[in-house]
Amino acid sequence: MIEEEIGDELRRRGLTLAIAESCTGGLVGHRITNISGSSDYYKGGVIAYANDVKERILRVAKKTLEDQGAVSAACAEEMAQGVRILLDSDIGIATTGIAGPTGGTPEKPVGLVYIALATKDYVYHEKHLFHKNRVGNKRAAAQAALLMLRKELLHVKDERRARSSER
Numbered sequence: 001m002i003e004e005e006i007g008d009e010l011r012r013r014g015l016t017l018a019i020a021e022s023c024t025g026g027l028v029g030h031r032i033t034n035i036s037g038s039s040d041y042y043k044g045g046v047i048a049y050a051n052d053v054k055e056r057i058l059r060v061a062k063k064t065l066e067d068q069g070a071v072s073a074a075c076a077e078e079m080a081q082g083v084r085i086l087l088d089s090d091i092g093i094a095t096t097g098i099a100g101p102t103g104g105t106p107e108k109p110v111g112l113v114y115i116a117l118a119t120k121d122y123v124y125h126e127k128h129l130f131h132k133n134r135v136g137n138k139r140a141a142a143q144a145a146l147l148m149l150r151k152e153l154l155h156v157k158d159e160r161r162a163r164s165s166e167r
Helices: 002-013 027-033 051-056 062-067 073-086 134-166
Strands: 017-021 042-047 091-097 112-118 123-129
Touching: 002 027, 002 134, 017 027, 017 073, 027 042, 027 134, 042 073, 051 062, 051 073, 062 073, 073 091, 073 112, 073 123, 091 134, 112 134, 123 134
Parallel strands: 017 042, 017 091
Antiparallel strands: 091 112, 112 123
């Protein structure tokens, strides 16, 4: 199970995680906390559904929300960095998107989701376009966020292993 893999790797490396969720409504945090002992590495999460919560709690810039919107790469990255700082964790993950079935536009259709990951050194995002089904979009976005986190943890681990074998 991906949640166990992530937990084992976070625990092994002594890293902590915080999650900011909008369109997934707490589903990513729910999946992380389904694992016994997740309190060893999971600091907590913020479900920032409303823009004013993104701005006040997660410190997403008002200008980002006005110019690019809550469903944007910039917003996702600011949410990930904001929750990481707010909860004093090593890694922050954020999800923001349009779960549907309403709320989509031609520029930002239903199923559009941005997922971001932040550490103290960098922040990056992925853009996804899922289905038209609300529950399916939430599940797909939560799974994509966990896959992104696992990829990050394994990439860092592999990079470290490659460096140690070069010595």
